[in-house]
Amino acid sequence: MNSPVWPLLLGRFEWRDLPFVRAIANPSASELVGAFAGGLVVIGAIVVALLLTRYGKWRYLWTEWLTSLDHKKIGIMYIALAFVMLSRALVEAVLIRGQQAVAINNPGFLTPDHFGELFSTHGSIMIFFMAMPFLTGLINFVMPLQIGARDMAFPWANSVALWLTAGGAGLMMASLVVGQFSTGGWTGYPPFTEIAFSPDVGPDYWIWAVSLGSIGSTMAGINIACTLYKQRAPGMAFMAMPLFCWTSLCTSILMIFAMPPLTVATALLALDRYLGFHMFTNDLGGNMMNYANLFWLFGHPEVYILILPAFGVYSEVVSTFSTKELYGYTSLVLATMVIAVLSFTVWVHHFFTMGQSANLNAVFGIATMTIGVPTGVKIYDWIWTMFRGEVRFTVPMLYALAFMMTFVLGGFTGILLAMPPLDYLVHNTLFLVAHFHNMLIPGLLYGMLAGYHYWFPKAFGFRLDEKWGRIAFTCWVVGFYLAFMPLYVLGASGMARRTHEIFDPAFRPWLYVAMAGAGVLFFALGSLFVQLLVSIRNRDALRVFAGDPWDGRTLEWSIASPPPEYNFAVVPNVDGRDIFYRRKHAEHQAAPYAEPYAYEDIVMPRNSASGVAIGVFAAVSAFGLIWHMWWLAIAGAVVVIAALVTRSFGRDQHRILLAADVAREDRRWRAVLAEARAISRHTEMTTANQGLAER
Amino acid sequence: MSKTATEIEQPDAEQDDTALFGFWIFLMSDAVIFALLFATYGTMTQATAGGPTAAAEFKLLPAFIETLLLLTSSATFGRASVAMKYDEPRRVLFFWLFVTLGLGLVFLGFEAKDFADMVADGAYPSRSGFLSAFFALVPLHGLHVVAGCFWLIVMIVQVRVIGLDRRVKLNLLRLGLFWHFLDVVWIAIFSVVYLGGHIA
Numbered sequence A: 001m002n003s004p005v006w007p008l009l010l011g012r013f014e015w016r017d018l019p020f021v022r023a024i025a026n027p028s029a030s031e032l033v034g035a036f037a038g039g040l041v042v043i044g045a046i047v048v049a050l051l052l053t054r055y056g057k058w059r060y061l062w063t064e065w066l067t068s069l070d071h072k073k074i075g076i077m078y079i080a081l082a083f084v085m086l087s088r089a090l091v092e093a094v095l096i097r098g099q100q101a102v103a104i105n106n107p108g109f110l111t112p113d114h115f116g117e118l119f120s121t122h123g124s125i126m127i128f129f130m131a132m133p134f135l136t137g138l139i140n141f142v143m144p145l146q147i148g149a150r151d152m153a154f155p156w157a158n159s160v161a162l163w164l165t166a167g168g169a170g171l172m173m174a175s176l177v178v179g180q181f182s183t184g185g186w187t188g189y190p191p192f193t194e195i196a197f198s199p200d201v202g203p204d205y206w207i208w209a210v211s212l213g214s215i216g217s218t219m220a221g222i223n224i225a226c227t228l229y230k231q232r233a234p235g236m237a238f239m240a241m242p243l244f245c246w247t248s249l250c251t252s253i254l255m256i257f258a259m260p261p262l263t264v265a266t267a268l269l270a271l272d273r274y275l276g277f278h279m280f281t282n283d284l285g286g287n288m289m290n291y292a293n294l295f296w297l298f299g300h301p302e303v304y305i306l307i308l309p310a311f312g313v314y315s316e317v318v319s320t321f322s323t324k325e326l327y328g329y330t331s332l333v334l335a336t337m338v339i340a341v342l343s344f345t346v347w348v349h350h351f352f353t354m355g356q357s358a359n360l361n362a363v364f365g366i367a368t369m370t371i372g373v374p375t376g377v378k379i380y381d382w383i384w385t386m387f388r389g390e391v392r393f394t395v396p397m398l399y400a401l402a403f404m405m406t407f408v409l410g411g412f413t414g415i416l417l418a419m420p421p422l423d424y425l426v427h428n429t430l431f432l433v434a435h436f437h438n439m440l441i442p443g444l445l446y447g448m449l450a451g452y453h454y455w456f457p458k459a460f461g462f463r464l465d466e467k468w469g470r471i472a473f474t475c476w477v478v479g480f481y482l483a484f485m486p487l488y489v490l491g492a493s494g495m496a497r498r499t500h501e502i503f504d505p506a507f508r509p510w511l512y513v514a515m516a517g518a519g520v521l522f523f524a525l526g527s528l529f530v531q532l533l534v535s536i537r538n539r540d541a542l543r544v545f546a547g548d549p550w551d552g553r554t555l556e557w558s559i560a561s562p563p564p565e566y567n568f569a570v571v572p573n574v575d576g577r578d579i580f581y582r583r584k585h586a587e588h589q590a591a592p593y594a595e596p597y598a599y600e601d602i603v604m605p606r607n608s609a610s611g612v613a614i615g616v617f618a619a620v621s622a623f624g625l626i627w628h629m630w631w632l633a634i635a636g637a638v639v640v641i642a643a644l645v646t647r648s649f650g651r652d653q654h655r656i657l658l659a660a661d662v663a664r665e666d667r668r669w670r671a672v673l674a675e676a677r678a679i680s681r682h683t684e685m686t687t688a689n690q691g692l693a694e695r
Numbered sequence B: 001m002s003k004t005a006t007e008i009e010q011p012d013a014e015q016d017d018t019a020l021f022g023f024w025i026f027l028m029s030d031a032v033i034f035a036l037l038f039a040t041y042g043t044m045t046q047a048t049a050g051g052p053t054a055a056a057e058f059k060l061l062p063a064f065i066e067t068l069l070l071l072t073s074s075a076t077f078g079r080a081s082v083a084m085k086y087d088e089p090r091r092v093l094f095f096w097l098f099v100t101l102g103l104g105l106v107f108l109g110f111e112a113k114d115f116a117d118m119v120a121d122g123a124y125p126s127r128s129g130f131l132s133a134f135f136a137l138v139p140l141h142g143l144h145v146v147a148g149c150f151w152l153i154v155m156i157v158q159v160r161v162i163g164l165d166r167r168v169k170l171n172l173l174r175l176g177l178f179w180h181f182l183d184v185v186w187i188a189i190f191s192v193v194y195l196g197g198h199i200a
Helices: A019-025 A029-054 A058-066 A071-102 A112-146 A155-177 A202-230 A243-275 A288-321 A329-345 A347-354 A358-386 A395-417 A420-426 A430-460 A466-492 A505-537 A579-585 A610-626 A630-649 A659-675 B005-009 B013-044 B060-085 B090-120 B129-161 B166-199
Strands: A602-605 A654-657
Touching: A019 A029, A029 A058, A029 A112, A029 A155, A058 A071, A071 A112, A071 A155, A071 A430, A071 A505, A112 A155, A112 A202, A112 A243, A112 A288, A112 A430, A155 A202, A155 A610, A202 A243, A202 A610, A202 B013, A243 A288, A243 A329, A243 B013, A243 B129, A288 A329, A288 A347, A288 A358, A288 A395, A288 A430, A288 B013, A329 A358, A347 A358, A347 A420, A358 A395, A358 A420, A395 A420, A395 A430, A395 A466, A430 A466, A466 A505, A610 A630, A630 B129, B013 B129, B013 B166, B060 B090, B060 B166, B090 B129, B129 B166
Parallel strands: none
Antiparallel strands: A602 A654
């Protein structure tokens, strides 16, 4: 059982690489947890396949979704992926908290290696396969609608980027079923992840999953930037773009410049592991500090890749639900740009303790604190936007408020950590873990959830259930405070992060509180799924086909919900900010729903299977590399190249939507619009809301 | 108003513009990769671990010949672009594309010989951090040239099979940008790695 099964075909696979075999051989709690997780993946896949077959939905799924180049569907698929991965990584968080709560002066229920895998997958998934797909999906769905475009600049590359990311996520799931994951944390620091200390497949899973995600994100970044530079509707100046578009632009620029360092770091680590290079090894001139620098040259801008889109969501949400123009638009744009630039000047603060001079640390410490200034500007701008506004406490607005208070708290602890002398004291403790969760949960997750609630009616044509939305919101907030405030105390008391067993009983009460918090967070996620089911069941009552449920301000609310494939029957002309709101509420402006004089034929891209093929076979090739199944690695790469070349020869890649059909679809929506009863803002959370705002 | 089926397959001038702009951004991202590998190489020039050094291993003459080959191939690609732009007879375009491809392949041959000589001399990547950094940087450029040659072959076939429609032209323009970009990177490699290795 401890030797390769059939090396030529299966590489270094052994029977004991299957968690089920391990669990039978050694039925400990740790192995049973692993086998259960692996079983869940396998059974889940089988159940989904059976359901698709039972209801005959394979063709629908393939033609309407998987092969679609429609930016809206690609955006929705990204977010679906994010929710699946969020569920897994949150369960892992509960297991981590559970282990630490019981492992006080005893080894707990997880082995040290299993615990190491859990915090590595939790971090890697949350960053690369929850946060990145979520924000990329949201930008994909919303941004073209906001700038009056019919699609992204490169619809096909958009599909490839999605499927590369999905391929990486698939490798993460595969690591549950075959072999094990890295125990080197989400940062994968060598020399620990070098072949000398981690000869197993774990770090290889990490390297290739992250690399696929990284390449996908680089492509997404190029696409988003090009779309914003080149596809804006006539008349839309840069300073007329909604703020979400500005933060998307800055995020995409960061992706273009910050993902390459990650690709370089993982590729060099792969050279070390596969070809015996000495880039980061202990011996023969390797230098792991290069890895630390490369990784954080990506890692710090990444923080702002994650946070800026959420800032954009909050700007839209706060303005809409305060019924006021965004306060300090120009300062928000400038602050976003400044944050994007400064984010490249602070990476050393992730390793103050690694031996560079005090002066260098001081420079990076000061640069770090400087980022607090533009961020503070933003917080004040949002507060001033609410000031004397008619604030409506919808679910997205609640998230925005929770964000403002919680994020400022996290910012303060960030300023503390930016001081090198203090950082030396709490480096690598739970204080740091508390800090970055304190930034990313409000600064990313709440923002994405606010965006999910805000734009869900636009995507699917019905609102999400309010009651369950509020329950989920309450749990996310209460759960966060319970789970992470104790970690500040524990970290300041000296408890190291990633500790498998705890020897100080004084930590016990705090660990219990944190465990309870994790439970509440788990319930919060469950509430989100309940909310989705309840909303789907009540979709007829929640319907907002007319398209404007929140008295919206920007272009995406001026069209039907869900929007037609081509978004705008006629591309709008834009002459300033909040164009839709101004047209609704000013007499001398053109009417918001003016019927076009004439309809034209519209050219849209046809579906393409090559994006799916490239993503899937890139993952297959990576799987071959991980397991040293060289034939599989080569075969996968050949398919990827063949798909690329085939695509470049193809010529029948667009189709025409006839003007008459466009007109018919548009008039059907206009008929509903004419029938819909306009509602006041106070009744927007009731079933009276049909998506038409009072003028 | 209606467009014919062949018309919709062809991007208009505005889309061409967007496509080229996107490719420029991609090259910028690729340039960041090379910049980081140069920086990494710069930190590891002394990490020879008692093994072969730069001065002992880097042969200037072949590197100089490789430089000339690559620069000439950029000029010939430029000539091919001119032939495409002014609709010169198809054989002129083919001629210059094949010359470019030939120069690219000869460059790769010389480079492969360089690497083989180094390995035979005991200067292989797993010998030291310095050689690892060298073999991470320079062969990556070589791999780019391999990809460029493969792309060139695909484009020659496309010109032959499809003709010069707008998309083929667009992809030739992109390939041209890529090819010239590889020149720029090579000049940096020649200056920093080869000449730098001898100065130090």
